[in-house]
Amino acid sequence: MKHQYLKSQPNEKGYFGEYGGAFLPPQLIDEFERITEAYMKLRKSQEFISELRRIRKHYQGRPTPVYHAKRLSDAVGGAQIYFKREDLNHTGAHKLNHCMAEALLAKSMGKTKLIAETGAGQHGVALATACAYFGLECEIHMGEVDIEKEHPNVVRMKILGAKVVPATHGLKTLKEAVDSAFEAYLGQLDTAMYAIGSVVGPHPFPLMVRDFQSIVGIEAREQFEEITGELPDHVVACVGGGSNAMGIFSGFIDDPVELYAVEPLGKGTRLGDHAATLEYGKEGVLHGFKSILLQTENGEPAPVHSIASGLDYPGVGPEHAYLHDIGRVHVKGATDDETVDAFYAISQYEGIIPALESSHAIAYAMKLAKEVPYDTILVNLSGRGDKDIDYVVDTFGVRGWQPEV
Numbered sequence: 001m002k003h004q005y006l007k008s009q010p011n012e013k014g015y016f017g018e019y020g021g022a023f024l025p026p027q028l029i030d031e032f033e034r035i036t037e038a039y040m041k042l043r044k045s046q047e048f049i050s051e052l053r054r055i056r057k058h059y060q061g062r063p064t065p066v067y068h069a070k071r072l073s074d075a076v077g078g079a080q081i082y083f084k085r086e087d088l089n090h091t092g093a094h095k096l097n098h099c100m101a102e103a104l105l106a107k108s109m110g111k112t113k114l115i116a117e118t119g120a121g122q123h124g125v126a127l128a129t130a131c132a133y134f135g136l137e138c139e140i141h142m143g144e145v146d147i148e149k150e151h152p153n154v155v156r157m158k159i160l161g162a163k164v165v166p167a168t169h170g171l172k173t174l175k176e177a178v179d180s181a182f183e184a185y186l187g188q189l190d191t192a193m194y195a196i197g198s199v200v201g202p203h204p205f206p207l208m209v210r211d212f213q214s215i216v217g218i219e220a221r222e223q224f225e226e227i228t229g230e231l232p233d234h235v236v237a238c239v240g241g242g243s244n245a246m247g248i249f250s251g252f253i254d255d256p257v258e259l260y261a262v263e264p265l266g267k268g269t270r271l272g273d274h275a276a277t278l279e280y281g282k283e284g285v286l287h288g289f290k291s292i293l294l295q296t297e298n299g300e301p302a303p304v305h306s307i308a309s310g311l312d313y314p315g316v317g318p319e320h321a322y323l324h325d326i327g328r329v330h331v332k333g334a335t336d337d338e339t340v341d342a343f344y345a346i347s348q349y350e351g352i353i354p355a356l357e358s359s360h361a362i363a364y365a366m367k368l369a370k371e372v373p374y375d376t377i378l379v380n381l382s383g384r385g386d387k388d389i390d391y392v393v394d395t396f397g398v399r400g401w402q403p404e405v
């Protein structure tokens with residue numbers, strides 16, 4: 001039966017198995033109920049669906065292509081690798097898929113402003129873009145460390161008319177940006193909506209963002225079949241919060257296709273050196289939802305590290321925790337070093353500079369390709385790497401990449 005899984009998860013309270021839900025301060029309970037009610041109505045509205053379809057085609061540039069990375073496949077010497085080119089979305093990543101839809105929802109609820117956190121700045125840029133398109137105010141919270149590292153995206157947000165608020169506490173990265181944005185939201189509930197940047201946060205966001213990203217999987221399934229006459233054997237995506245992964249997974253979840261969530265293994269396995277939440281985390285509640293989290297001994301969110309700012313979050317979407325538990329998705333990792341190698345491999349063998357986030361997925365796909373030489377692998381190339389070039393060159397130098405012989 002088609003879409004059996006998607007219809008069955010989450011339940012009406014927003015639980016995927018035991019994960020998800022909405023753990024909210026009292027001031028936010030009514031507001032999230034209003035958002036849920038508005039969205040449940042809107043998702044069935046023909047007007048909403050056709051407006052979104054129109055925006056995606058004429059403004060975002062969808063459908064994005066599926067591309068056979070033949071030179072890379074030959075060089076790696078194994079399975080045939082394909083990319084779903086989300087880097088070709090307007091603003092350079094998959095994030096606009098949910099931002100345009102979140103803005104449309106906010107507008108239909110009579111809101112005049114969107115508030116959000118951002119890690120790499122990609123969600124901030126995508127949201128600032130959506131706000132400019134719809135004529136909404138935009139307030140983006142960002143860790144001070146990320147502001148420094150992702151300077152071009154900060155400038156983009158400002159040019160697009162957004163206000164950028166630095167998060168100055170703790171490690172000054174993504175987790176602190178979420179704290180800061182939630183606090184600001186509490187004071188502006190009448191006019192603002194929080195536009196969460198991934199399949200995380202309280203219900204209905206994990207469901208909603210999955211719905212908005214599912215276009216990636218719908219297109220990819222059709223396009224892959226058109227090119228090869230079959231479905232891919234393996235589908236690989238990187239996981240920060242998990243939105244690009246859920247987007248592409250949702251197209252294949254009821255099919256006999258192996259799914260792989262690739263987490264950042266960073267510099268090593270010690271707590272603080274990576275952000276491999278599903279691999280090393282345990283159950284807990286953070287930012288309003290229950291999931292698997294990286295925690296310190298006393299239950300605080302752990303410090304995390306990844307060279308990809310969009311992946312360094314100590315939590316993960318509740319649906320990924322569930323899919324991991326039931327064994328539907330394989331959880332894998334890529335280290336910083338393997339990621340930088342993949343970044344240069346794709347640049348020099350395919351002429352595509354990938355985002356460091358996406359380079360994690362590619363790094364794992366290159367390993368997998370050797371293990372399954374007669375198979376096909378579809379990788380979600382979630383974004384382009386222009387934002388990362390200065391950081392990579394300053395930190396790692398300009399490298400070549402040589403296939404192993």
Ligand SMILES: *Cc1c(COP(=O)(O)O)cnc(C)c1O
Pocket residue numbers: 093094095120122123197198199238239240241242243244245310311355357358382383384
């Ligand atoms: C933000 C981002 C990610 C991580 O977010 P998910 O919700 O896990 O998809 C991955 N790739 C790119 C290019 C991003 O900008």
